[in-house]
Every structure is written in structure tokens, then in C-alpha cells.
Amino acid sequence: MKDLLKKDLRLTVSPLTWFFLAAAGMTMLPGYPILVGAFFVCLGIFYTFQNAREANDTLYTVLLPVRKRDFVAAKYVLVCFFELLAFAGMALLTVLRMTLLANTAAYVQNALMNATPFYLAFVLLVFTAFNVCFLGGFFKTAYAFGRPFFAAAVLIFLLIALGEALHHFPGLAFLNTPGGERLGVQLAALAAAAGICAAGTALSCRVSMARFERIDL
């Protein structure tokens, strides 16, 4: 597994994947649907899969003395590694916005989603959608990634729309307070989203392993 991960980091990862990690910085933008930053992180990861396909990574790897299921698991670990990097950046910036910058006029008057634990929960849901739809779909063929990415993108934009809409619903305005209101509820939502992300990704990985064992390359 460690060797597979090293192989991916050294040979397969697209420079664009690293570049799109900077989209975590969109957490700081006022007047912008900041969840789109999570989508851009996923888009960056998509470029690594495109790179891998162009480089015949799958065939090269399955001919090495590795189990096919480890190949799949390594791809999931690689994706989670980038998602965790992005999430760590987003979480740091969220803390910054909720503390030192909580009273900044641009954030106080922001009509769109503010950076809060609830925002971070939705970031994790976006990553779950990507891991389930894109990765799960990709490993049906280990080749075709256009349709899985489209399906993931549709689901991600529905999640973004939902995230942006929720705080406008009666009684849910607290979700968008720059300084963080009813933090207990928001942190519980974040914990639930983390659980969904972990379970969804693990389940998707198991299904992908089974699918990849069956396909003819």
C-alpha cells in the first residue's frame, strides 16, 4: 500500500491536483458560494485520474506484484489524502473567520454561506458525493470517468444549492452567523457529516474493490 501510494505521488498525480488544493482558500471569499471550493478540489483530483489513464497506470500497476484490491484501496487513500489536506486548510481558515475576522463587515453582511462548522460539514458531504459517485463509478470500468464525474458534479451542485439555501429557512439562520451560533448543534452536524463521509467512502471502496476484481482490463 505504501509503495502504491508513493508510486502515485511520484508518477501519477497531476500538478493540477496540487494547484486546485489552493481552492481551499476560497473559504475566505465573501459574497461567493464558498462550497464551490470543495468542488474545485474534486476537479483537481479528477485531473490525476485523467493523468493516470493517459499514462496507462492501471495496466502498469496490475502487472506489478500487488493485489488488485490494494490498487483500488491506494487510489482511495490518495484521494482522501488530498481531501484531508484541503479540509485541514478550510478548517483553519474557518477558525480564522469565526474568531479574528468574525466582525468583519464583509462577512457580517454576507448573504451567502459563511465559514462555520456547518460549512465544513457540507464540505465533507461534497467529498462523500465525489468519493461515492466518481470513484465508485470509475471502478466499474477502471477506464471511463466522464459519466462518473458528471454524476458527481450534478450531486455536488445540488448539495451546494442545499447548503446555500438552508440558512434562509425559518429557524436555521444561526447556521450562518459569522462568529458561530449554537456551536453544539453545528459541531454535531460536522461530526455526523464526518461519519457519513467515512462510512460512504469505506463502502464505496469495498464496492469498487469487488468491481475491479471482476472487470477485464
Add this chain to the structure above:
Amino acid sequence: MAILEVSGLCKTYPGFTLDHVGFRVEPGSIMGLIGRNGAGKTTTLKSILNIVHPDAGSIRYFGLELIAREREIKQRIGYAGGAVDYYKRRKIADLLDVTASFYDSWDAAACRKYLDAFSLDTQKTPAQLSEGMRIKLNLTLALSHHAELLILDEPTSGLDPVSREELLEIFLALRDRGVAVLFSTHITADLEKCADGITYISRGKLLASESLPAFLARCAETGAGRNLDEIMVHFEKEDYRERLA
């Protein structure tokens, strides 16, 4: 004990069936897998490497079942599907470093020896190499972990006559060192120069799997031809003039 033993291999695709193919490769021998384009050579090779899943059949390397002991077996075999066609824009040095990390028996000195012998510059990328040099790079990757069996899919296709001759010499040198080679080709002249045995697949069916001299003698006796070219034409030729009339 055979280094590779395949029996009853079946695989069905829409419009094509590989039908109970079986053969053995002995240590230190060269086995040619022949058949015309689309006969089932690549499907056979992909099946024995677990890249495609056979519908039936048994594949054993060194007496071990492929599916049960795949990782262990792949430590001891090398595959080169012709020229390197992966990571063509990465430096050869990086490709070698990464590949080395997967093999317990990777021999850096042996790798250096093959690189020097094949005049491969590790600062180049595969994309900067000719077809023949990319095949040699693939051989370097396959041999640097002391593979006991080398499996090659049409390695001589697309090579100029000099490169083909060089490649056949490499196979003979490997055989002398006890390495077994299984390679598919439809360039039969290559086999007559180096193969000990022949496995002939026609339209997905096994036509013969035996020693090359015995196969040639049998075909000469029955009037099927005196060399592999004539034999293949005898068994495979279709009358297109009649079909197109």
C-alpha cells in the same frame, strides 16, 4: 516441474471464443505462441496474467495456482507487452526507482548492467526513445528482478530487421542463463531462429503445442508446409476472391 502450465483455458467474448487452450513452458526454454491476428494470443497472455478473467481453466506457475498466489508469482515473472507504453513522459530513472520498490529481489547492479548493455539513458523519457529502445526498457524492467519467466506480447512487431535480430539474441542469451521465455508473434521467421517449442492457436482453438522440430516434421510429413510461414498459410488462408465474388 513446468515453469508455467496452462490447461483448459476458455474465455468468451461476443464474436470470439478461446476454447480449451493448454500448454507448458519448461525452465530455460523459449516457447513461441503463434496464430494470425485475432486468433487469441493476446487473450491467452492476458488470461495467464490475470488481466482478463478466464471462464474456465487452470493456470499454474512453478506449481502454484495463479489466483491464490498471484503476488508471489508476479515477483518471479516479468511481462513486457512490447514497447513501454506507460508513463511515457516520466524519466526512466523515476520509472525504475518506483518499479524497484515493488520487488523483493530487485537487483540494482543487474539493472545497471541491462541499461548499459542496451545503451539506455535514464535521464530520458520513454517518449524520447524509439520503439526498439522502449522494448529494451521493458526488458530491463522485467529482468532486473531476476524473473524466471519472461512473457512478451508481440515484442518483435514494428521493429526493423536489425532490432529484431538483436532481440532474438537477447532471448537466446536469457535462455542460456536458465530464463524461460514465452512470446507471442505472428512473425514466424523469428521463432524458427530461437524457439524450442511452439503453441499454435487458430480461431481460438489450440492447433498444436509441442517442440518446434517435432511440429515442423509432422507438418512436412502431412504436406502442410516446410516452414512456419507455409504451415500458417496452409491452415489459415481464406479464399477472399470467392468471398468477394
